[in-house]
């Protein structure tokens with residue numbers, strides 16, 4: 001229910017945002033009317049001569065087109081389009097017309113119908129605004145956060161009655177609720193002329209203090225004197241009972257003169273603030289999901305698929321080369337452009353890296369696997385695949401993408417370029433080749449490419465076993481602390497590359513600390529791998545045994561930090577996070593939680609952790625309990641699959657808490673999943689597909705697509721290993 005309310009609150013707010021701004025701003029101008037008028041009219045010495053007034057009107061405006069007139073001096077009257085006229089002399093007083101009245105008049109028509117006769121639309125928008133404000137209060141009491149959306153929540157909650165005032169009274173006005181009752185009702189009425197109304201009323205009541213006369217509903221005329229309001233029809237004169245409080249006086253801010261005007265002005269400012277902060281927060285979140293740049297008339301598209309940022313930086317350098325020659329190009333992450341968009345360009349330049357074991361970067365896999373045969377017919381591309389030949393599947397990710405593109409019918413412009421570690425020279429050759437072929441004349445050789453990071457020494461400063469391996473089947477897990485130079489920057493979720501021996505492929509370990517919190521201190525959580533070789537002999541993993549057993553305190557190894565931006569904690573520390581880990585997948589999350597523990601007002605953390613036995617391999621049990629005790633972890637769910645009294649996996653917890661998880665995501669939470677690809681990775685995907693399908697009533701294919709889009713938008717990030 002809350003989820004539905006949030007969707008309504010958000011989407012109605014976004015769709016009607018421009019209309020709300022127009023209504024609110026014009027309403028704020030109108031709220032100043034009682035302020036400008038000071039809550040009371042000027043009092044005059046001279047009694048009004050209604051005979052002179054009607055005579056003036058009849059001679060100057062025989063068609064009776066004037067809609068309203070008001071007193072502008074002792075003997076002067078503002079006759080609308082005819083300006084201000086002195087009744088004694090019949091003289092027109094130029095420049096004396098009431099500017100404020102004109103401004104308020106136009107603004108009022110705008111506020112009521114956008115000057116386009118759209119009264120019905122304004123009525124619907126007012127209902128919608130009321131609905132949004134009411135839905136907002138049902139979304140729960142917010143925690144204080146110093147972010148734009150944090151202010152949106154706080155202002156909306158604390159000042160709810162003020163936010164409600166204008167839309168509620170607006171809707172009441174349109175429904176004629178709590179208004180001064182009118183002695184006349186809709187129907188066929190004869191329209192009374194202003195002059196006739198003045199005569200008719202003048203015969204029965206004293207009009208010597210008349211202040212204004214204006215056409216009113218159903219052909220009537222409303223007259224205001226210093227102490228009375230009269231409604232005149234063709235045959236009758238009604239005295240209206242003054243009513244201080246009504247939906248109209250509250251909406252117009254006239255119930256207490258200037259004060260109530262100011263109050264409504266502030267209420268309008270509040271509504272404007274809520275609309276704008278809501279809109280900007282939504283826009284920022286959306287923009288963060290896609291870094292795209294588009295140029296008018298672009299014939300070339302540059303896309304990248306990057307895990308640790310190298311392919312992205314290279315793609316940005318490629319973009320710069322075009323920009324310097326003033327050649328329009330479009331640019332962005334692979335997943336930001338649908339297959340059909342590729343066909344619009346003469347050529348698409350692709351830079352794609354490899355991660356895992358020959359995989360494409362996380363957020364592009366769904367895009368590539370969704371390509372259907374023929375979907376890319378007519379698209380032309382050239383690909384640079386980044387990789388490292390020390391891995392078994394050299395440039396496997398880029399090559400997978402290339403195969404998928406060719407199978408979908410795209411044409412390749414040039415042979416693919418495979419890059420082994422340092423991309424600089426092969427990239428220059430590739431772009432120079434394309435530049436010559438298409439006559440772009442790019443200055444590729446003048447472009448500066450980031451130097452390849454050659455790594456740094458890391459010294460072992462601490463190591464402790466995280467579990468008591470009472471169970472043969474459990475691998476031993478270690479927390480390892482390494483000291484690197486303090487100028488090396490890293491965030492939780494970045495990878496530490498460690499090469500156990502010459503020519504061997506580097507292994508990557510997730511970093512569980514933040515250089516901003518513990519400068520130079522890299523924390524890893526490493527599982528000591530062991531397997532049986534062909535002869536059935538127990539063999540230890542090369543890299544893990546080097547870190548867990550061989551490396552001695554004070555000894556060093558050459559390591560490299562690979563940034564993994566998609567798996568770093570959210571930049572906005574108030575963003576709620578859900579961390580799902582199995583076994584050593586807890587590694588980065590220790591850093592995530594430690595980072596939040598170091599900050600005040602950090603957003604909520606929900607950790608789901610699973611392993612085999614509570615007693616034995618509940619990694620970091622004490623630290624997690626402490627963080628839960630101090631409120632840093634707001635929710636902690638565990639699952640121990642081999643404990644007879646539990647026998648659950650962490651993904652069972654995910655399934656059980658599914659509606660809460662989806663609600664968190666809808667409210668902007670980010671989900672991080674870390675563990676083995678073959679176990680946690682696969683079953684978390686399956687769980688999410690079921691949850692999404694149930695929540696939005698989708699079939700499996702559509703739910704899978706939605707999951708892919710959540711991954712692309714950064715709502716769900718995975719760091720999986722084998």
Ligand SMILES: Cc1cc2nc3c(=O)[nH]c(=O)nc-3n(C[C@H](O)[C@H](O)[C@H](O)COP(=O)(O)O)c2cc1C
Nearest residue numbers: 306307308309310311353354356358387388394395
């Ligand atoms: C965790 C990890 C796994 C990798 N796996 C492979 C691989 O299987 N095959 C390969 O050729 N390169 C592999 N690489 C090397 C990267 O593709 C290479 O460093 C590339 O320049 C990274 O580009 P990126 O920063 O844009 O992701 C791997 C790198 C990392 C960090």
